[in-house]
Amino acid sequence: MSEHREEPLAARERRVVIVGAGMAGVQTAVALRELGWAGTVTVLGAEPHPPYDRPPLSKAVLLGKADGSAFEVDFALLGIDLQLGREATGLRPAEHLVDTASGPVPYDVLVIATGAEPVRLPGSEGLPNVHLLRTLDDAVRLRPVLAAQHDVVAVGAGWIGAEVATAAREAGCEVTVVEAADRVLAGALPAEVAARMAPWYAESGARLMLGARVTTVEDDAVVLADGTRLTAGAVVVGVGARAATGWLEGSGIALGDDRAVLADERLRTSLPGVY
Ligand SMILES: Cc1cc2nc3c(=O)[nH]c(=O)nc-3n(C[C@H](O)[C@H](O)[C@H](O)COP(=O)(O)OP(=O)(O)OC[C@H]3O[C@@H](n4cnc5c(N)ncnc54)[C@H](O)[C@@H]3O)c2cc1C
Known part of the structure; x- marks a missing residue:
């Protein structure tokens, strides 16, 4: 030393x-x-x-x-x-x-x-009818779309999907929520708890499709793995977020398998002076 x-x-x-x-x-x-x-x-x-x-x-x-x-x-x-x-x-x-x-x-x-930043739906990047909801700019871009009462397809029945469905219904849109898993909030909550949230969709007047995997997003539609084609004036993608x-990259800081920064109980990372 x-x-x-x-x-x-x-x-x-x-x-x-x-x-x-x-x-x-x-x-x-x-x-x-x-x-x-x-x-x-x-x-x-x-x-x-x-x-x-x-x-x-x-x-x-x-x-x-x-x-x-x-x-x-x-x-x-x-x-x-x-x-x-x-x-x-x-x-x-x-x-x-x-x-x-x-x-x-x-x-x-x-x-x-x-x-965190939102996970994107592969193949949907850059399409004008596809929206994310993470930033103020995203919300400002989506607001007039809901106000114009387009048919909305929300991809993902997590928190974002649930909230978008509720807001879009309140704005007067027809709303379909498609979820690849067999239940809502699959990534967030245990099944017993999530089961209590499933009725929200019907109560708000939104259609919920479980076990429905999106294969393609087009200019005016979402196509599911079983061939179902859902007309969509707007598609809101809420399929999760990652750190x-x-x-x-290249800094040497220790990251977990999910690319999140690893820290101890005092929020210290693997690098000195970095929290
Ligand atoms: C639409 C929406 C609704 C939500 N509703 C709820 C709710 O009802 N209840 C609840 O508990 N939670 C809710 N959440 C989650 C909650 O907002 C997050 O847990 C919270 O924002 C996390 O805060 P954060 O500061 O850790 O990260 P973030 O909010 O992600 O902030 C990180 C900031 O860092 C900036 N940034 C990223 N990379 C860089 C860089 N390289 N250089 C400089 N700046 C950078 C980003 O621009 C961003 O402003 C919601 C989230 C969203 C998107």
Whole structure:
């Protein structure tokens, strides 16, 4: 072991960089200030919008009852340097640098809060009638489609499928939900619990098709494995999400089989100073 010891930085010179300006990133920044962190706090967010809460996107925002769901946080007052539209593209742990298109950002402590990104339906990418629901932009794009009362096919009977079905019915759309598994919320809840949610679909007036696997999405229809062709003015894909960790490729950070960052009970990752 080397005898060399680095001089500890003065508390106010220590730099926390948080990547991701969602609920986790914003709450971490606020909590650091509340707990008296004296150093700098920088939040990098890929999206251009002021940080917002996602749950209203599939409810009030989708139905036009609210324009947005921005967090009520005064970042300037808290001394938080919020950098929007600035996506992290890489991590160089040996140099303590986060890479972005407009240059590297140095850190002493790094917090990874990049959340999740939706799983896409293979072959449906780029089709104008196909929608995801993860971001404010997604909700703003889908809102007029529901308002125009198109026939909607929701792919996936998870939480997003259930909420889209409810909102689309409320907007006056004909709604079919197709689910490859033999029950709703198959990836989220045990069968006994999920069984209690299955009647939601009929109660809202949506048609639920279980054991129905999508093979192709066309401009105006969804085709199932058994050949059934469902007319669809709009298709909303809600087939799950996966950890948004692509930018950590090559950094050496330990990831699980599902590509999520591995952390211990104190949220420490395999890299020093990275949480
Ligand atoms: C439509 C919808 C409805 C929901 N409803 C509910 C609900 O009713 N109840 C409930 O409990 N949960 C709900 N959820 C889930 C809840 O919103 C999530 O659990 C929560 O958003 C997780 O927060 P997060 O900060 O960990 O990640 P995220 O919300 O995913 O935020 C991560 C942020 O990091 C940014 N980012 C990603 N990669 C980078 C990068 N490389 N560089 C910089 N920034 C990056 C993203 O743009 C994003 O803003 C809902 C989710 C959605 C999408």
